[in-house]
Amino acid sequence: MVELTSSFMLEYESLDKDHQRLADIVNQIVEAIDADEGEKCEDLAINFVKAAKSHFAKEEALLIKAGYPNVEKHQGHHRSLNTKMDHIVEFAKMAGENQxxxxxxxxxxxxxxxxxxxxxxxxxxxxxxxxxxxxxx
Ligand SMILES: [Fe+2]
Ligand SMILES: [Fe+2]
Structure with a gap:
């Protein structure tokens, strides 16, 4: 289980709320695995990726609006996670029958x-x- 303690907070409410929502989905997936309910993982992982992508778009728009100087670097970082997220969905699809x-x-x-x-x-x-x-x- 993951817990977002105060050192993981941005102290920016709308982004922190998104992060908590992502952590909640991760915990649902961990719970499903622990309960031997691997077949639940695919839908949850797809939800996670959707929520993560919409969070990234929102965060990037906010940083652009705020004039953050390294926004392109952070956008590139978000883009670099697409392959990792594809792998996560692939693992989730197999989670029902594969330890x-x-x-x-x-x-x-x-x-x-x-x-x-x-x-x-x-x-x-x-x-x-x-x-x-x-x-x-
Ligand atoms: Fe974020
Ligand atoms: Fe980010």
């Missing part, structure tokens, strides 16, 4: 969420916090 696919799914998904989605966003946390300070806009 190795379940283990790969669990591991890859938790890494993707914690490293590639949440920790990578810490690059712009200070920028958003500074931006939000009153009187300095």
């Amino acid at each position: 190795m696919a379940r283990e790969s799914l669990r591991k890859e998904l938790v890494f993707l969420l914690m490293d590639d989605v949440i920790t990578a966003d810490m690059d712009f946390k200070n920028f958003l916090v500074e931006k939000a300070k009153p009187g300095e806009a």
